[in-house]
Amino acid sequence: MIAYDLTCCNGHTFEGWFEDARTFQTQKQKGLVTCPVCSAAEITRLPSTFAIKNKPALSRRPLAAAKTSLETLGRQIQEYVETNFDDVGPDFAKEALKIHYGAEKPRNIRGVSTEQEEKTLREEGVDFVKLPVPVSAKDKP
Numbered sequence: 514m515i516a517y518d519l520t521c522c523n524g525h526t527f528e529g530w531f532e533d534a535r536t537f538q539t540q541k542q543k544g545l546v547t548c549p550v551c552s553a554a555e556i557t558r559l560p561s562t563f564a565i566k567n568k569p570a571l572s573r574r575p576l577a578a579a580k581t582s583l584e585t586l587g588r589q590i591q592e593y594v595e596t597n598f599d600d601v602g603p604d605f606a607k608e609a610l611k612i613h614y615g616a617e618k619p620r621n622i623r624g625v626s627t628e629q630e631e632k633t634l635r636e637e638g639v640d641f642v643k644l645p646v647p648v649s650a651k652d653k654p
């Protein structure tokens with residue numbers, strides 16, 4: 514005797530016992546295999562238990578890959594900012610205002626600012642984005 518995990522066209526899953534694989538095929542073709550819940554004769558064999566057991570192990574890899582790419586993305590953003598933005602350090606608010614009022618050529622800058630400076634920038638309508646920075650950079654004098 515062999516046991517098959519079966520599912521009907523309505524999504525019910527159940528177990529069916531057959532003498533052998535050929536018996537299952539014959540009974541299925543004759544419409545003798547029916548769902549115990551809704552009596553539907555459209556029955557499909559589910560993948561064997563072995564295949565189901567393997568699934569979690571296989572799906573673990575894409576998850577790990579997603580985590581890695583997220584870390585890579587974070588690093589890429591950091592690298593992009595470091596490469597393409599002028600580091601003006603604590604003069605960020607001053608430089609941002611200069612650019613905002615046309616005293617200096619528009620350019621990408623990065624740096625640190627105090628809460629008060631950020632408030633001023635917002636009041637002046639300066640667009641800026643705050644990014645999380647490494648702890649060491651946060652330790653302002």
Ligand SMILES: [Zn+2]
Binds near residue numbers: 523549551
């Ligand atoms: Zn059913």
